Amino acid sequence: MSCLPYYGVVVHHSACYSINGKGYDFFIAKAGAIIPSSEQTDPLYIHVCLEGDFSQPRNHWSAEQKEQIFILNKLVLRLAELNDFQPQDVFPHSNSCPGPKFPWSQLVISPEDRYH
Numbered sequence: 801m802s803c804l805p806y807y808g809v810v811v812h813h814s815a816c817y818s819i820n821g822k823g824y825d826f827f828i829a830k831a832g833a834i835i836p837s838s839e840q841t842d843p844l845y846i847h848v849c850l851e852g853d854f855s856q857p858r859n860h861w862s863a864e865q866k867e868q869i870f871i872l873n874k875l876v877l878r879l880a881e882l883n884d885f886q887p888q889d890v891f892p893h894s895n896s897c898p899g900p901k902f903p904w905s906q907l908v909i910s911p912e913d914r915y916h
Contacts, residue, residue: 806846806883809846811902812848815852825837825842830865830868834871854902869906
């Protein structure tokens with residue numbers, strides 16, 4: 801990681817046209833694997849990409865998608881601890897990425913009580 805402080809995490813989904821297999825520091829696969837990038841993306845923010853498309857409305861989230869969000873929660877908490885930023889400092893890449901239907905309310909952002 802960088803010697804400079806990070807300001808937080810930027811979340812992407814792999815359906816974003818600007819990702820193209822790069823543009824993130826960590827990739828969370830549908831199967832739950834966290835794949836780190838070999839190169840730093842941005843000196844100010846840590847970029848995390850979730851495999852899939854979170855732009856469509858859903859009545860039901862699959863077990864894989866729920867696991868991805870759980871892993872994202874854990875990764876954000878750990879990155880915040882290691883890089884001295886607040887776990888609440890999580891931002892979308894853009895208005896369309898990770899999608900308007902991304903389950904932001906499912907992110908657990910409190911390291912103290914594990915509830916948001």
